[in-house]
Amino acid sequence: MKVDKVGLPQGSFTKNRSVEERAMISDIREYWIQEYFKDNFHKYEGISAVESLFGTGPDFKGKMNGKEVMIEVESDCSCYLSHRHHLDSRFNNVELLVVLSPTEPKNMEGLPLNILFH
Structure with missing residues (x-):
C-alpha cells in the first residue's frame, strides 16, 4: 500500500477519505x-x-x-476525554x-473552549 509523506495510506481505497478516516484505518x-x-x-x-x-x-x-497558548492534538474530541486530560492538572492551561x-x-463539557476541527 502506498503511503503519503506522514505515513498515512493513500490509493483508491483511501483516496476520498478524510485524514481522520485514513488515520483510523491505519491505526x-x-x-x-x-x-x-x-x-x-x-x-x-x-x-x-x-x-x-x-x-x-x-x-x-x-x-x-x-497569543501564546498550550495546544493538545487528538484524532477526535472523545480522545481528550478518554485520556482524562480534563481531570489532569497538567492540562488546565x-x-x-x-x-x-x-x-x-454534542456535549462540549470538559473540553477546552477553543477547538479547531480539521
Missing part, C-alpha cells in the same frame, strides 16, 4: 497525529510558531492569533484542542 498512533499537526499547523488559520512538548502534558506550545475529526461533539 495511526497518537505520535503520528501530532507529527501531522507539527508538519501542517500552517494550514490552520491563526496558528503559528508551534513547539513540540512531548511527554510533559500538552502536546505543543504555540501561538494562536499572536490547554487553550486550544486541535482534532482531525470534522465532527463537533
Whole structure:
C-alpha cells in the first residue's frame, strides 16, 4: 500500500477519505497525529510558531492569533476525554484542542473552549 509523506495510506481505497478516516484505518498512533499537526499547523488559520512538548502534558506550545497558548492534538474530541486530560492538572492551561475529526461533539463539557476541527 502506498503511503503519503506522514505515513498515512493513500490509493483508491483511501483516496476520498478524510485524514481522520485514513488515520483510523491505519491505526495511526497518537505520535503520528501530532507529527501531522507539527508538519501542517500552517494550514490552520491563526496558528503559528508551534513547539513540540512531548511527554510533559500538552502536546505543543504555540501561538494562536499572536497569543501564546498550550495546544493538545487528538484524532477526535472523545480522545481528550478518554485520556482524562480534563481531570489532569497538567492540562488546565490547554487553550486550544486541535482534532482531525470534522465532527463537533454534542456535549462540549470538559473540553477546552477553543477547538479547531480539521
